[in-house]
Amino acid sequence: MRSGRRKAMYHSHRTNEVLHVVSSHSTCLGAHSNTLEHLDMSLDHFDCIVIGSGNAGSCAALAAKDSGCPRVLVVDKCPAEWVGGNGYFTAGAYRTVHDGLHDLLRIVHNVAPNSDLASTIDVDPYSPEDFIGDIMRLGEGKPNPELVKALVEGSRDAVQWLAERVKVPFTFSFNRQAYLVNGRQKFWGGLALSVEDGGKGVIAAHQKALKDAGVEVWFNTTAVELVEENNAVAGVIVTQNGELVTLRAQSVILATGGYEASRELRGKLLGSQWELAKVRGTPYNTGDGLTLARAIGAKLAGDFQGCHSTCWDANAAPDTGDRLLSNQFTKSGYPLGLMLNALGERFVDEGEDFRNYTYAKFGKAILRQPGGHAFQVWDSKVTSWLRKEEYGDDIVRKIWADSIEELAEKLHAEGLEDKETFIRTVKFYNDATHAFQAKYPDKAWDPAVKDGLSTSSLPLPKSNWALTIEEPPFLAVKVACGITFTFGGLAIDPNTASVLSEQGKPVPGLFCTGELVGGLFHHNYPGGSGLTAGAVFGRKAGEEAGKTIVRS
Structure with a gap:
């Protein structure tokens, strides 16, 4: 009992410590709470605003557009040449449930179903139990089981949607996930799918799909505060060309990534030695999503030391x-x-x-x-x-x-x-x-x-x-x-990707996807899960955003 009580006290202390750090970071970034009535702001209306142009945000934006949001906007604080967030820097690996070779041959572009090459490939089926087991095993049993279940159960549909709707050029990952042994390509580790030209190919496909769908994308646009009306999120305040601008929307989707590119937050949350880690991806993932959501009382979740x-x-x-x-x-x-x-x-x-x-x-x-x-x-x-x-x-x-x-x-x-x-x-x-x-x-x-x-x-x-x-x-x-991405983030509803409040209830009009989701991974993770998670929860967020239009 004493050991359990000490553990509970430690976790409570750790949670309070993280809340303090994130709140301090919000102050350092210059949040603009309680100043709406004093700002000289232009006004623009959208049905859904997505913050972040990576794989997860792009999935959310396209899903919102397809789900009935006439005007969808993606904003990103990076310049246009840095589009894509961390997704751009990946190898383009997607981990998914599948039934084996015949199932994946329907998706990939680099192997014809009845070709000689296909006859030399060995890839075992990867079941939901395999996928769940890998996440929970590597996460030492601590990942949120409902989040894990939602990811796994949505993985195969998400990959099919990416192939058909986004036109992501999937390939078998021969060079990365298979060895040629005795004349046969043997895949290992439960992972076989990659994308032509890796993360660059992923983001290129997303950008084309968004453009074709009529989704607007604004760069050099930094989100600094969420707008609330009638206890619901109703837009976001951004900075553009040094000026504050209010953008109205019936839903906002946070896809801003983690805080791995902030030396300050790495040092405070992960430990001082992490200030020496090298940033693998975008330098723009500095914890903005945590700042925005915490300012309106969103709940944190997950492994903030992982x-x-x-x-x-x-x-x-x-x-x-x-x-x-x-x-x-x-x-x-x-x-x-x-x-x-x-x-x-x-x-x-x-x-x-x-x-x-x-x-x-x-x-x-x-x-x-x-x-x-x-x-x-x-x-x-x-x-x-x-x-x-x-x-x-x-x-x-x-x-x-x-x-x-x-x-x-x-x-x-x-x-x-x-x-x-x-x-x-x-x-x-x-x-x-x-x-x-x-x-x-x-x-x-x-x-x-x-x-x-x-x-x-x-x-x-x-x-x-x-x-x-x-x-x-x-x-x-x-x-x-x-360092690639951080595991601690926001608590969400596994079925809707709604951001949860400190009381555990969905914050109306606010959703979250991608590396900002907390509780999915702990300590370690199986490769290829990140891009898949971004797609699964991005689609959920976008579809729920569409429902806000139906109810209005």
Whole structure:
């Protein structure tokens, strides 16, 4: 009982702490509460206003238009050349329930149903139980089960809608989610769908669909306050060209992303070390949605100490993603080799699970290491398996050597503090790998399955895909922590995407989607779930916005 009471007291204290930080951030941003009657404002009317031009906001806007909102407006504080939010920087992966190869062949553009290529593809069905199980397992049982259920049950319809209505060019993700083993393309990790040209292709399809549907999009337009009338949200105050403008609407949909691009909020909510994390995507996700919603009493939800972070190029820019290279700074080849910190020690089980179940948390592990960086290391047996999109000669700085001793010497200039420990760690790993292979000679390396090829004798084992690192030349790259999006956000109704008040009731006229939704992910998440969640809850929000028109 005492332990449970202490835990409840901690969570209550943590919630109050987060509320204080967000409220302070609202003040710092210069919220304009209680000043409506004093402003010289122009007046414009819309049926639905969406704040945010990413995947989630675009889905919401198009769904609102299709659901009976004659005039839909998307506003974004970024300039037009930064359209797309974080969705632009993704690999374009969508995780969805499906019945296997025949089901997905109806969606993808890069494989014909009866082609020779189709006959060489192995992709297992992915059931609702699989999807729910992955989110809850990686989230340590803490994600909101109703939100998870809504995401999973809506995933397949959302993907079909994206393919048919938005014309998103889906493909099989051969280079990212499959390995060619014995002449067959073997997909793994419950994920098979990507998009031609990745996130860039996603956003291009959305922009065309919005334009064709007659949805207006305004850039350089910052939302600073929600307008309330008769206890309902009735519009939003924005800044344009330095002037305050009031935009009226029967519904507002928040799709502003998280707060990962704000060093201040990262430091206050995630911890001071997170100020050193590198922003993977848009620099414009600075917590505005939290500020807007909290100002009218919206409820916060989810893991405000958690985020999606990954292995990121240590030489990438600190505060923004690159619009050209986008997701290519990701460094996800660690299951094929080792990761060692500045002290020359391993700190994660590189073979714990498939990459798309571990990459969103390993960035955090890197950030905790001395200097906030680490080194990924491979030998010549596996370097050809590394994804060229991430490890191409023109993408990442490579450090080659003909011996582990030489590699340690070269890495010393890159921040390796203890060369001797580095050499010893690799030797002990190799010895453990040889011992396991001698004991289990029938086990074969297979990157498309959890092959059980392990270094189980080590205190920190590599549980799968353990090959020795002893055949030159050796390759290393330096990696840091890249932050993608934050997990804490707003509480919503799972069925309508309505924002909930502190009392747990829907705030009339206010909806939320995308990375601003709180409670869906905790600690970690299965890759490809984010874009799908944005589509599922974006559609719900847009459809509900349409219902406000019917009732008026």
